[in-house]
Amino acid sequence: MLTSSTILMRFSDLLQVVYYKNAPHIYIIGFFLLGICIANKFGFKSIVKTNFIIVPFIIVSGFILLIGLRKYMSPSGIYPILGNNVKETFVNGSTNIFAFSGITYLFFIMPSLKNKKDFKSIGIIFITISIIIFVLTILALLLVAPFITHSEELLSIYLLVRLAEFGEFLQRTDALFIFLWIISTLSYLSVTIMYVITIFRKNLHLKDSSELCFPLCCIILGSPLLLRNPTLLSFLEEVVYKYYVLILVFGISLLIMILANIKKGVKPKWLKRN
């Protein structure tokens, strides 16, 4: 819920800066929440099928963006290859693994699967898609806009999209990319709320949880309005969210796996042979 609020806040800020300078912020957030409520009313299967259509578009848009920016690419942006120094890249930079926070959703996906054996392949596909999208966007940013390492942008990739050109006929395609991002944000937020509703339903043993999306959306509506301070928002994103993901998603899940294996009495293969 916290991440949904911060993401919604950032993206609605971008929309307000680019397109809706005079519109109240709450209207832009309300548009997304309306979409979430409608999506959750249609149910789990509709959200999953919609995601199935949207995700390939996002991957393809990453490649298209690289093609559109080929004129501005300079390989000097990625050198030196190890960044400032080894410690900063590998030790301090290891915390950047929080970018894979989407792994959290894998923990909740198991009950929804028809065939439990598919879980492994789903996990691999998920991580592969995440890696592809990250590599494409980070490559585009470093090759075209190496100055981002020294500055703070509202949405770095929007700077690139403003430059993308596809010949003389297709120019100023940033509106298309923003349209795709709006749909993907709606999709992501719908999935998040769907999982929160599922958790509440199971914990509280509710028969019908379809109305739960309204109070949850109200919480999401209220959170961005509380987070109007950009310093607080940056603190939440860069400190709270980062260490929350590292500890809860990677740390505790790894600990649970180790403890579960100990309880089950699973011995490593080299010990079994001896």
Next chain:
Amino acid sequence: MVKKKLIIFLITIFLIVAFAESYDVKGIEELDYVIAIGFDKSEKDPENYSITFQIAKPKDKDSGKTTAETITIDAPTFDTALSSINNSNDKLLNLTHCSAIIISEELAREGLESLILNMENNVELRPTCNLFISKDKSESLIDTIGKSENFSSDIYTRIIKSGLYTGYETQTLLYDFYSNMRYSVKNPIAIYIRNSEKNVVPLGLTIFKKDKLVGIISGTEVICNNIITNKLKSATILVPNPFEDGKYLTADITQFKKTSNTVELENDKPIITSSIYLKARVSSSQSTNDDYTSAKDNEKIINSIEEYLSYNISSYFNKISREYNSDIVGFEGDLKKQYLTLDDYKNDVDWENIFSNAEFKLKIDLDLDSSYLFQRH
């Protein structure tokens, strides 16, 4: 039942949105489209800018041509100027179609960092806007362009495009200037223009060190810059005719392979080797007995073109390194590739101080494709 309710709800929302007053949509009749912005130093207050906006007006009924209106205002910042004009103008200024930013040389020599940062931060102003440095006041230059017979909303794009194929110009965008100014691998450049009676004349390129103008290169030096930075589409050069003293021949050159630059450090001195790959075709000659079917004669022509290019590219290198000490090519980027970390690079190399002592080596690989329609006269 739920789906029916949802559909009714969606239709209600659609009707509300369709008939409600819009917060932000503005029609064309409410907007004035700015096609060029000029910056000069204010004569009344040197701390302020004198900012000129050139607005494209709808086609004149009598002549059927697009006309231009110019508004000049003194203001401490770009956004203050916009706000003041919007206050007094009956229409809102819209910058989404601005294709040129013209800054006077006087202002460029003092530094453009805050100006460029503010313009890059503007959402309406496209980062692909062309950047020019004007020898004269940008206000007079914009006025001259506005009164020219060929004026149209894309005149600035046409000024550049026509020069790209001669090799005497290179496109310089607002985004490139901002990126080069902020990220230290190469220094920014901008097209240098001046006002003539009825037209605008490109004079070459201005060289910056970070955000301050330090020098100008023109003519053949711009062609050399385009060859080294892989921006050459084609160029026409005048070289001495190897068969007759005092006579010349013109050759059209294009790049058939990208220029490769390597940088090595020897005792804190950069040794920069540039390998360029060009194709040439003789387009005209002052002599009438040229024979391009003879291998011996072709070799003489190749040597003449290579000597000419070698001399001019070496003089270009000397200018940017010894005279201006401004790496506008990005040789520093080629050196950085040899280091694994930035800390190692900074401990070894102080590029700003050593670039002026750089030694340049040039390798030219030139293919002569003889002439056009006649191989021998």
